Amino acid sequence: MLGWVATFLVIALIAGILGFGGIAGASIEIAKVIFFIAVVLFLISAVVGLARGRTRV
Template identity: 55%
Template structure:
């Protein structure tokens, strides 16, 4: 998931340098959403991974 966020971030940076404003904005938005989803899943896995096994 984090690799997808980084991929879209790189696409956004390249598109912004080349002057494609709409594509850069869309790719940036997708990268932000994917990063937040990754962050939430990471925190959830940390919380549930620390439970003592019965």
């Protein structure tokens, strides 16, 4: 998922350099949304992992 964030950031940077403001703005917004979704999923995964604890075999 973070790969998608990097992709949209690169698209935004290239579009910004070339003067395509609308595409750059949309790409950066998409990158921000995907980044925050990734952070939320990571936090949920961390909390669930801590709640389950480690089982001894």
